Amino acid sequence: MKLPVMPPLEPMLAKPVSRIHPGWLYEPKWDGFRAIVFRDGDEVEIISRNARPMARYFPEVVAAARRGLPSRCVVDGEIIIADPERGALDFWALQQRLHPARSRVEMLAERTPARLVVFDLLALGDQDLTAQTFRQRRLALERISSGFAESIHLTPITEDPATAQRWFEEFEGAGLDGVIAKNGEDHYEPGRRVMEKVKHDRTAECVVVGYRRHKSGPDAVGSLLLALYSGDASADEEWSEMLGGLIPIGVASSFPMARRRQLVAELEPLIIDVTEHPWGDAMREMASETGGGQGSRWAPGKDLSFVPLRPELVAEVRYNHMDGRRLRHPAQFLRWRPDRDPASCDFDQLEVPAPVAVTDILGG
Secondary structure (H helix, E strand, O other): OOOOOOOOOOOEEEEEEEOOOOOOEEEOOOEEEEEEEEEEEEEEEEEEEEEOOHHHOOHHHHOOOOOHHEEEEEEEEEEEEOOOOOOOOOHHHHOOOOOOOOOHHHHHHHHOOOOEEEEEEEEEOOOEEOOOOOOHHHHHHHHHHHOOOEEEEEEEEOOOOHHHHHHHHHHHHHHHOOOEEEEOOOOOOOOOOEEEEOOOOOEEEEEEEEEEEEEEEEEEEEEEEEEEEOOOEEEEEEEHHOOEEEEEEEEOOOHHHHHHHHHHHHHHEEEEOOOHHOHHHHHHHHHHHHHHOOOOOOOOOOOOOOOEEEEEEEEEEEEEEOOOOEEEOOOEEEEEEEOOOOOOOHHHOOOOOOOOOOHHOOOO
């Protein structure tokens, strides 16, 4: 492979802001795997945000790149999967693709095919476009988009703040998590937070059912495990019963080190044996299937075991996006809520956006 822009290459990033500012160009904020795709003839490389190779996990995206991208180019985009029933983004399905077994990857590529949403063009032929303005790169990207394969899409864009605000409010129903704003005169700056991102900001009261120890040792809390009672008849009844009615939704993990150590002492009176925990049956079943532990798909070998607590504490947390029935990102702990009955903390408190299909946003 010999291109004017070569891997490894850090993608240009965005800094969080609280509102949509006028005078920028706006795009929907896709919730998938950031991917820079390099094509030189039949050679295709896909690099993640952290410069990790990703092509082996998405053979259908590689095939689409060979069919539908210019023969020599570098594009910046996002790999996504849409749930075939809900029509919304499915980040869990994306995570399942990071599997070491080639046979499983190929099977999932058939069952849950991924798409590539492209939002920038960094090189075309022998030309490095990173020094050009974003407006110039976008025009060049639009010119080549007519040749995109069926599963490669050009992201929508607008200069109208009112349209961007509508996208922000409506597209959450498709699993998108905000709006990206770009300065039309900026050139591409790898690794720098030049763009802006506006994301949703909400709160919820959750039951704290345990904690994971910090990587520094057992005298500090790494993250609080959060759960909600199912609260509706549509939940998986068998799964809900196995978990004692408490459905895991994610973690809260942003604490100063001093606070992490204080939490160990605060939570110590609530520690119980796993046999007394609402998740005891599920944990025993998981241990028997995995040989005693649970690993992280992102960091193989990472210990995801936790210290079980009596489900009596309620924490108010700030979050920005739900992926189905789970927090897409770790929540921010705000305060304890001793005035709340844990049994009242259920999914019914969460704001649920009206459903929107990803294909409606992408135009089919």
